[in-house]
Amino acid sequence: MARAKLYGGIDLGGTKVEAAVVAAPAKVLGSARHPTPTKGGPPAVAETMTQAMREACAQAGVEPEALGGVGVGSPGIIDPQTGAVSSARNLSDWSGSFPLGTTLGQSLGTVVRVGNDVQVATDGEFEHGAGKPFHSVLGVFWGTGVGGGIVLSGKPWFGRGGAGEIGHVVVRIDGRRCPCGRRGCMEAYAGRAAMEARARRRLDEGEKTDLFKLMEKRGRTRMTSGIWQRALENGDKLAQEIIDEAIVALGAGVASVVNVLDVEAVILGGGLGVRFGQPYAERIAAAMHPHLFNDANPPAVLVAALGDLGGAIGASLLVRRGSSLR
Amino acid sequence: MARAKLYGGIDLGGTKVEAAVVAAPAKVLGSARHPTPTKGGPPAVAETMTQAMREACAQAGVEPEALGGVGVGSPGIIDPQTGAVSSARNLSDWSGSFPLGTTLGQSLGTVVRVGNDVQVATDGEFEHGAGKPFHSVLGVFWGTGVGGGIVLSGKPWFGRGGAGEIGHVVVRIDGRRCPCGRRGCMEAYAGRAAMEARARRRLDEGEKTDLFKLMEKRGRTRMTSGIWQRALENGDKLAQEIIDEAIVALGAGVASVVNVLDVEAVILGGGLGVRFGQPYAERIAAAMHPHLFNDANPPAVLVAALGDLGGAIGASLLVRRGSSLR
Numbered sequence: 001m002a003r004a005k006l007y008g009g010i011d012l013g014g015t016k017v018e019a020a021v022v023a024a025p026a027k028v029l030g031s032a033r034h035p036t037p038t039k040g041g042p043p044a045v046a047e048t049m050t051q052a053m054r055e056a057c058a059q060a061g062v063e064p065e066a067l068g069g070v071g072v073g074s075p076g077i078i079d080p081q082t083g084a085v086s087s088a089r090n091l092s093d094w095s096g097s098f099p100l101g102t103t104l105g106q107s108l109g110t111v112v113r114v115g116n117d118v119q120v121a122t123d124g125e126f127e128h129g130a131g132k133p134f135h136s137v138l139g140v141f142w143g144t145g146v147g148g149g150i151v152l153s154g155k156p157w158f159g160r161g162g163a164g165e166i167g168h169v170v171v172r173i174d175g176r177r178c179p180c181g182r183r184g185c186m187e188a189y190a191g192r193a194a195m196e197a198r199a200r201r202r203l204d205e206g207e208k209t210d211l212f213k214l215m216e217k218r219g220r221t222r223m224t225s226g227i228w229q230r231a232l233e234n235g236d237k238l239a240q241e242i243i244d245e246a247i248v249a250l251g252a253g254v255a256s257v258v259n260v261l262d263v264e265a266v267i268l269g270g271g272l273g274v275r276f277g278q279p280y281a282e283r284i285a286a287a288m289h290p291h292l293f294n295d296a297n298p299p300a301v302l303v304a305a306l307g308d309l310g311g312a313i314g315a316s317l318l319v320r321r322g323s324s325l326r
Numbered sequence: 327m328a329r330a331k332l333y334g335g336i337d338l339g340g341t342k343v344e345a346a347v348v349a350a351p352a353k354v355l356g357s358a359r360h361p362t363p364t365k366g367g368p369p370a371v372a373e374t375m376t377q378a379m380r381e382a383c384a385q386a387g388v389e390p391e392a393l394g395g396v397g398v399g400s401p402g403i404i405d406p407q408t409g410a411v412s413s414a415r416n417l418s419d420w421s422g423s424f425p426l427g428t429t430l431g432q433s434l435g436t437v438v439r440v441g442n443d444v445q446v447a448t449d450g451e452f453e454h455g456a457g458k459p460f461h462s463v464l465g466v467f468w469g470t471g472v473g474g475g476i477v478l479s480g481k482p483w484f485g486r487g488g489a490g491e492i493g494h495v496v497v498r499i500d501g502r503r504c505p506c507g508r509r510g511c512m513e514a515y516a517g518r519a520a521m522e523a524r525a526r527r528r529l530d531e532g533e534k535t536d537l538f539k540l541m542e543k544r545g546r547t548r549m550t551s552g553i554w555q556r557a558l559e560n561g562d563k564l565a566q567e568i569i570d571e572a573i574v575a576l577g578a579g580v581a582s583v584v585n586v587l588d589v590e591a592v593i594l595g596g597g598l599g600v601r602f603g604q605p606y607a608e609r610i611a612a613a614m615h616p617h618l619f620n621d622a623n624p625p626a627v628l629v630a631a632l633g634d635l636g637g638a639i640g641a642s643l644l645v646r647r648g649s650s651l652r
Contacts, residue, residue, distance in 0.1 A: 136485065148586065157478065159462065159588020160623065168619040169582040172499050173574060182617060184578070248499060252510070256495040257586050260474065262485020291508060293491040 006062050007320050008070035008110070010049050011117065011311025012036070014090030014144055015222070017045075019052035020312035021060035021067070024320065026128035028309055030059030041093035042085075046100060050107040069111035069319030073120035073311050074100065077161075083114040090144060113318040117311060118164060119156055121304070122149025124314025125267045129305035134264040139304075140166065140254055143225075143270035145179070145191045150261070167191060169253040189249030192272060195242050196223040202238055209238035225275040247280070251287020259293045269304035277303050332388050333646050334396035334436070336375050337443065337637030338362070340416030340470055341548070343371075345378035346638035347386035347393070350646065352454035354635055356385030367419035368411075372426060376433040395437035395645030399446035399637050400426065403487075409440040416470060439644040443637060444490060445482055447630070448475025450640025451593045455631035460590040465630075466492065466580055469551075469596035471505070471517045476587070493517060495579040515575030518598060521568050522549040528564055535564035551601040573606070577613020585619045595630035604629050 004023055011018040014036060021030040032055035037044040049072070057064050064070070076088030083101015088094040105112040122131075122139030131137040131151065139149035148166030150157040157163055167187035168180060175184030179193050188194050199211050214227045231239035254266060268274075268281045285301040292298055306313050330349055337344040340362060347356040358381035363370040375398070383390050390396070402414030409427015414420040431438040448457075448465030457463040457477065465475035474492030476483040483489055493513035494506060501510030505519050514520050525537050540553045557565035580592060594600075594607045611627040618624055632639050 150586070152478065152483065157587070160590060161588070162620040162623070163586065163588035165585040165588075165619040168585045168617070169495075170578040170617050171496055173497050173578050180619065182619075184617075252496040252499050256582060259491040259494045260476070260489065260583050260586065261483070262487070262489035262491075264486060291494070291496050291510075293494040293506065293508075294488040297486065297488070 005068040006060065006066070007068045007316040008053055008056070008064070008108075009312035009314065009316030009318075010053055010070060010072045010104075011121070011309075011315055012045070012049065012072060012074045012091075013117070013311070014075070017049050017052050018309060018312045019049070019056040020309050020316065021056045021062060022313055022316040022320075026124075026306070026313050028313065030056040030061075031309055031312070032056045032059070033308075036091065038092045042091075042098035042100065043103075045091060045094070046098075046103045046107070049104060053104075053108055065109040067108075067110045069113065070104065070108055071120065071315035071318030071320075072100065072104065072112060072114045073117035073315040074114050075117050078114050078116055080113070080115065083112060085114060111319060115315065115318050116149075116158075116164075118147035119149045119158070120314035120318060121269055121311045122151060122267065122314070123156055123317055124306055124310050125269065125304050126151045126154075127317060128313060129310060130267045130302040131265060134300070136261070136263040137265045137267055138166070138254070138257055138261065138263045138299075139267045139269060140250070140273065141270035142190065142250065142268060142273035144193050146187045146250070146253075147270070148257070150263075152261070152263075166253060166257055169256055171249050171252045171256075186249050186253030190246035190253075192223065192225070192228075195228075195246060198242055199223065199238060207238050210234060210236050211239055225271040228272065229275055247283050247287050250284050251289075252291050254284065255288035255291035258288065258299055259291070262294070263299055265300040265302060267302055267304055269310065274304055274307070331394040332386065332392070333394045333642040334379055334382065334390070334434075335638035335640065335642030335644075336379055336396060336398045336430075337447070337635075337641055338371070338375060338398060338400045338417075339443070339637070340401070343375050343378050344635060344638045345375070345382040346635050346642065347382045347388060348639055348642040348646075352450075352632070352639050354639065355388075356382040357635055357638070358382045358385070359634075362417065364418050368417075368424035368426065369429075371417060371420070372424075372429045372433070375430060379430075379434055391435035393434075393436045395439065396430065396434055397446065397641035397644030397646075398426065398430065398438060398440045399443035399641040400440050401443050404440050404442055406439075406441065409438060411440060437645060441641065441644050442475075442490075444473035445475045445484070446640035446644060447595055447637045448477060448593065448640070449482055449643055450632055450636050451595065451630050452477045452480075453643060454639060455636060456593045456628040457591060460626070462587070462589040463591045463593055464492070464580070464583055464587065464589045464625075465593045465595060466576070466599065467596035468516065468576065468594060468599035470519050472513045472576070472579075473596070474583070476589075478587070478589075492579060492583055495582055497575050497578045497582075512575050512579035516572035516579075518549065518551070518554075521554075521572060524568055525549065525564060533564055536560060536562050537565055551597040554598065555601055573609050573613050576610050577615075578617050580610065581614040581617035584614065584625055585617070588620070589625055591626040591628060593628055593630055595636065600630055600633065
């Protein structure tokens, strides 16, 4: 019996690389995870991605060359034609352009397509996850930053290539400084990087918090979703205050986008979104409500359903559908 | 020689009804304007619309029955199938549902289709006005409120019927109260109704301004675009302050939407937008810039080109293309 075609997907994140071998529609036959190299620049990252994909293939019992192709979800500015990636924030030494698609294509011996990380993750949720019942969804990826993916009438919307920057919706004119350098962006209140910086300032000002002790105890250099969760469970007052403020900002910013796009559903993903889960999706929905123009008919607010491998599964759609996202 | 088909368009506004007879692509052969009745409820409004359309037809030398149909741009919640309109804000006694399409169809003896006023005006600009060179535009109608229309890849985007409410994008969490009852909406700072209410509060607090003297002198009951313009020309300090604040709000709110949709162009219409014109489009573009995530590639910001009859011309597209908008 001829075996059904298998596809690869790689999610390139700031902290980890996830690779998966996927059989249609969304069955994961093998997967591997590696920390994203913080030294060696783009070539080291490409090497790690190749390694992770090879391990996922070994687990699935398939040679990379036999895959129907590999899709990659990447941060940064992507040239969908060539798979070149430039200005990848959160990745070391990646300010210039690097031919990621070509490099991986050579090392894996198959077709590689590169798309925007948030958009492919939204697309994965739309096709196979929490977005399945809907035609139009907004993906909200609440992690280091706040990213957005848009699917309208079943099709990803890219604009001129830069659509979906919901983290930089302004929720407070002249508000807090955002890691992007602008003022008052939703991400300045809700992004994990901004939240960590805020916690540090408050600590320096003499505030009591266990957030940094938890980081030390776990040997982390960043304030991960798990650390925030533990601090909240411990009743850490500063953690609660900062998270409350993040939810107010997410409520206003996401409601603004819903007022404009009137999508059927909001899918909450990202490190914080997935870890905090449905109770926080409900808190965000409640924070959106006072700002929804059509508040009699709010969108569904649901947690991403594909879990940690959602980005990789979404990336595999880039080659399964034969088209490039962004 | 057989005469080319003519179409009617009616723009139903809070202060005036504009009717036009249009020959493809966008040639106006006749037009008429009437004040919107403030008494008599929906039947009186329908009667005035019929009258205006008859006058436009007389000017164009055509019987209403000979038109290829009449399109109507209306405020409120519209049932595109039946042409029923409910909850039309700014219109007197129009909280319930009224069969506007059916009523006009009977009085004019032709097919009538009803669409959302802002969306048909955006569509008109997209097809025949300032939006012609682009595939994706955001219409920003700066008047009594701030309305938005969206065209993506050549097609109007309605969401679930309520898309485009850009006036209710939140620009300041816990900010000023909006006429819609919510807090911090862009319209709370930039809508003419909100601006007039603010001017009145400041006057009551003892502030000096000529805005109300100008209203009296012109025998107006509302602070029209013309009054704001004259006050600015006279160097009225309060008028300047309120308009400056409106522009800051428009900059943040419109930039937020551009960060999400990444459209090619923003078309500025509405009473204030058209009257203030290109210098103010440029001020708004400058106010957007600090909030644009992709600030190296800002969208074009252009003034609506079809003038006072843009709404009526856009409405005529409802019947010229045979489909209903919203």
